[in-house]
Amino acid sequence: MTPGRTAGTGPPEAAQHGKLGMERRDFLKILVQGILVLLSTLAAVTAAIFAYPARIRQKTVQFIDVSSEDELPGRGIKRVVYEESGRKSIVYLAREGDSYVAFSPVCTHLGCLVSYNRSQNRFLCPCHGGKYDASGRVIEGPPPLPLTRLPMKVEKGRVFVGFKV
Ligand code: FES
Numbered sequence: 550m551t552p553g554r555t556a557g558t559g560p561p562e563a564a565q566h567g568k569l570g571m572e573r574r575d576f577l578k579i580l581v582q583g584i585l586v587l588l589s590t591l592a593a594v595t596a597a598i599f600a601y602p603a604r605i606r607q608k609t610v611q612f613i614d615v616s617s618e619d620e621l622p623g624r625g626i627k628r629v630v631y632e633e634s635g636r637k638s639i640v641y642l643a644r645e646g647d648s649y650v651a652f653s654p655v656c657t658h659l660g661c662l663v664s665y666n667r668s669q670n671r672f673l674c675p676c677h678g679g680k681y682d683a684s685g686r687v688i689e690g691p692p693p694l695p696l697t698r699l700p701m702k703v704e705k706g707r708v709f710v711g712f713k714v
């Protein structure tokens with residue numbers, strides 16, 4: 550028997566090693582669980598960004614001068630072409646009662662640009678046959694949502710439409 554050891558209790562180093570081994574295993578187990586939770590969270594956030602990119606990434610509204618107040622339609626809907634940062638874009642301005650509304654031309658199905666057909670009084674999407682009425686509501690085809698109504702304001706004779714950036 551080794552001096553300093555009691556018979557029948559086993560070597561203290563072995564007990565110490567066993568205790569350290571357990572602590573190390575517990576630590577590794579917690580570490581692995583923590584990494585898995587972190588990876589799961591990252592995967593969920595990434596999936597959310599891809600699933601709802603517009604809602605997550607577009608946060609602020611920037612108002613852009615699109616036309617003169619004189620160009621607002623007396624009635625019906627008017628297609629307005631404006632230039633922003635050297636790029637031409639369109640927006641539809643519509644009279645609704647005593648006020649105005651601005652419609653985004655982007656189809657809510659897969660993002661093609663709709664055009665307003667005056668004789669049918671509808672917005673038509675050339676890609677998959679989506680149709681919207683003059684209020685922007687879906688009346689036919691695959692679009693899941695009405696046309697997006699954009700914030701607008703008139704200041705000092707100019708019409709400003711708000712776009713999320
Ligand atoms: S993109 Fe407009 S109907 Fe599909």
